[in-house]
Amino acid sequence: MLKRLGFACFQVFCSIAGVAAAQTDRCAAALIQDHGKLDLRQTSSLALAELYRQSISNDKNWAAGVTVPIEGVPLSGSAESAESTRESFFRQSSLDWSFERVESVATQTLSDNAVEAYRICKDGEHRTGPRILAYRATREGVTVEIRWISGGGAPTRETGASIVVEGGTVDNAFPTTWETGDSRTRFVRREPGRDIRIRADIGPGTDSIFISRMPDPPATRPVLEMAACTGHGDFGGFRFWGPRGEWCNGLRDPKWGRYDADPRVVTQLGSCTGPGGSVEGLTFWGPVGAPCLLQDGGWGTYQNPVDISSSGIASCPGGGKYFSKHYLWGPAGKACFGLPEWGAFDQGRVISNAER
Numbered sequence: 060m061l062k063r064l065g066f067a068c069f070q071v072f073c074s075i076a077g078v079a080a081a082q083t084d085r086c087a088a089a090l091i092q093d094h095g096k097l098d099l100r101q102t103s104s105l106a107l108a109e110l111y112r113q114s115i116s117n118d119k120n121w122a123a124g125v126t127v128p129i130e131g132v133p134l135s136g137s138a139e140s141a142e143s144t145r146e147s148f149f150r151q152s153s154l155d156w157s158f159e160r161v162e163s164v165a166t167q168t169l170s171d172n173a174v175e176a177y178r179i180c181k182d183g184e185h186r187t188g189p190r191i192l193a194y195r196a197t198r199e200g201v202t203v204e205i206r207w208i209s210g211g212g213a214p215t216r217e218t219g220a221s222i223v224v225e226g227g228t229v230d231n232a233f234p235t236t237w238e239t240g241d242s243r244t245r246f247v248r249r250e251p252g253r254d255i256r257i258r259a260d261i262g263p264g265t266d267s268i269f270i271s272r273m274p275d276p277p278a279t280r281p282v283l284e285m286a287a288c289t290g291h292g293d294f295g296g297f298r299f300w301g302p303r304g305e306w307c308n309g310l311r312d313p314k315w316g317r318y319d320a321d322p323r324v325v326t327q328l329g330s331c332t333g334p335g336g337s338v339e340g341l342t343f344w345g346p347v348g349a350p351c352l353l354q355d356g357g358w359g360t361y362q363n364p365v366d367i368s369s370s371g372i373a374s375c376p377g378g379g380k381y382f383s384k385h386y387l388w389g390p391a392g393k394a395c396f397g398l399p400e401w402g403a404f405d406q407g408r409v410i411s412n413a414e415r
Contacts, residue, residue: 086180087111090165091125093173099144100131102274106164108145113158119146148277160254163271167196171204187211188264191257198273200227200248207261209239220261226253227270237261249273281411283371285346285388286322291315293337293381297352300345301388302372302409309374309386321349324413326368328390329361332397337381342397344372344389365390371410375402 087110091097097104112121122129122138122145132140149156166174174194179185187210195202205222209215215238222233227247234243247255247270255270288307290297291314299308303322307315328344331351343352347364350356367390374386375395387396391408395401 084111084114086177087114087165089180090169090173090177091127094127096128096130097125097141098130099141099148100277100279102164102276103168104131105145105148105277106161108141109149109156109161110165112145113161144277152274154271154274159269160271163193163269164274167193167201167270169194171195171202187213189259189261189266191259191266191268193257193268193270196270196273198249200246201255201270202244203247203257203268203270204242204244205233205259205266206242207237207239207259207264209262210264213262215239217262220259222260223258224255225257226250226255227257233259282324282413283326283367283409283411284322284413285325285372286318287320287345287349288316288318289320296354297338298345298350298354299343299352299387300349301374302412304412309376310384327364327366328372329364330389330397331359331361334358340397341382342389342394343387344393365393367391369410371408373404373408374406375404376406377401 087107090107091111094104094107097108099105099108108121111125112118115121119142120138122141129141132144154160166177169177171192171194174192178190178192185206185208187208189205189207192204192206193201194204207217207220209217217237218235220233220235220237224247227249229245229247231245233245247257249255249272252272254272256267257270258267259265284303285300286303287298287300290299290308299318301307301318303318305318306312307317323346325346327347329347329349330342330344333339333341333343333352338352343361345351345361347362348360351358351360370391372388373391374388377383377385377387377396378398378401382396386406389395389404391404393404395403
């Protein structure tokens with residue numbers, strides 16, 4: 060959970076070199092760090108990214124300074140892909156994305172502690188008057204907390220408070236009588252298609268808050284994501300490709316690990332033929348243009364694209380002295396390792412394994 064003491068320190072870990080750290084910059088950066096990641100398939104993360112970008116003078120290189128993982132982009136971890144995804148969402152959205160809407164969508168689903176820490180970071184400690192916080196929002200409604208502290212020398216009891224809620228309904232209205240230090244929490248139900256505005260007038264003080272309607276998440280489509288793994292032993296240094304997250308070559312060996320390096324969304328695969336040794340004469344498949352087996356490109360690249368967008372990929376067990384325990388991946392229906400006598404890529408067919 061985001062702590063007040065740590066809040067001021069997070070700016071060290073989430074900044075962009077050469078850009079002065081404005082107050083909102085520091086606070087938005089802390090929220091990103093507290094999230095632990097940005098998932099750009101979620102509107103809250105998109106709004107948080109936009110909040111940070113706006114706070115650093117609309118810098119399109121905002122993602123280069125984010126040190127937490129950025130998910131939901133075509134090329135995982137790519138700053139360029141993150142900016143393209145962010146820009147596309149806001150360009151296609153029908154909403155007016157004012158700063159207050161961006162800030163509201165970025166923060167309203169957070170916990171009470173995170174929202175309070177953000178407010179303190181931005182506006183300072185709550186000293187006097189009313190303060191409104193909105194948190195743990197859903198599509199149905201949002202939790203709203205109002206606190207009141209009377210000013211020095213002012214009355215500590217107020218009997219004529221006015222709490223106005225627009226765009227939402229409260230089952231149990233906020234009271235008109237307040238004692239200094241009081242904190243009242245209500246669940247405000249959304250009215251369909253409307254933003255919520257709340258104004259609290261308690262004593263001489265006033266506070267107000269804008270709570271955006273919950274925007275629809277960005278449209279996604281199923282994609283096939285592949286990644287690489289590196290072999291060992293007789294295949295030391297060789298790079299194989301398969302569905303991201305699956306065991307490397309089906310071996311379930313922690314030393315070989317999983318297909319998790321250099322993830323890519325693919326619609327085509329290219330092939331190459333091993334020139335000698337344990338792979339001589341065998342056909343392997345990987346992303347078009349990627350190095351064939353050897354990362355240094357000494358054996359060329361995967362060429363002759365084959366479309367897999369509708370047929371997907373599948374695995375097959377190898378044979379012979381070296382590959383009898385290995386399952387490799389290629390276009391569904393193609394000859395296993397390029398050898399018809401070994402059968403075809405026809406096991407565990409995968410057409411899509413992610414949403415983008």
